[in-house]
Amino acid sequence: MDELDSEIIRNLQSDARLTNRELARRLGVAPSTCLERVRSLRERGVIRGYHADVDLGALNRPVQAFVAARLRPMSRPVIDGFKAAIGTLPEVTAMYVVAGDDDFLIHVAVRDLEHLHAFLIDRLSRRREVISFRSSVIYEAMRNPVLTELPR
Numbered sequence: 001m002d003e004l005d006s007e008i009i010r011n012l013q014s015d016a017r018l019t020n021r022e023l024a025r026r027l028g029v030a031p032s033t034c035l036e037r038v039r040s041l042r043e044r045g046v047i048r049g050y051h052a053d054v055d056l057g058a059l060n061r062p063v064q065a066f067v068a069a070r071l072r073p074m075s076r077p078v079i080d081g082f083k084a085a086i087g088t089l090p091e092v093t094a095m096y097v098v099a100g101d102d103d104f105l106i107h108v109a110v111r112d113l114e115h116l117h118a119f120l121i122d123r124l125s126r127r128r129e130v131i132s133f134r135s136s137v138i139y140e141a142m143r144n145p146v147l148t149e150l151p152r
Contacts, residue, residue, distance in 0.1 A: 001046070001149055004029065008037055009046065013146045016050040053145070056093075061109035064093075064138040065116055068102040071129045078129050079103075085127070091119045113137075 007027055011018060018026075024034035041047045056062060071078055079097070086106060087095050094107040110116045116135065124133055 004037060005041060005046070006149055008034070008041065010146055010148060012038075012047065012050075056109045059109075060111055061091075063112055063116055064107065064109045064141065065135045066138065067104075067106040067108060067120065067124065067133055067135045069104045069106060069124065069133040070101070070131050071103045072131045073129075074103070082127065082129055086124075089119075089123060091115070091123075 004027065008023065011023055011026055020035050020038070021031050023038070024031040027034060029037075038047070056064065071082055082104070083095065083097075086092055086104075091108045091110050092106055093109050096105040097103065098105050108116065108119060110119060116137070120133065120135060124130055
């Protein structure tokens, strides 16, 4: 990653719909150079995709929560089975395998607190491998839309 790669990433994170010509103009490079750099970033897996940032409230999912879950027994088949089952539920927006007291951190977005409660009771607590969970309702979220490389 050099400075030009970093600027390409910064610009695309701000607006992934930029045309190659506009991106090249902003960076002060030839369109062919820009296209080759973007292609290289995709091939190297630095750019993994392009996504729309959608307002969860507009999808009737204004209530968000983090759910920390503990599983037993700890084995690869149990972990893989849990990931496969929970990761496909419509309420789940992201799932993380974590170290520490908890095994999973699950981000959910639902219509209201009643639906959050139903998710916890009807979907999560019914799984035999889940020995405990706790939820934290998110009052306000802030996300940094532009990430940069950290100094080495």
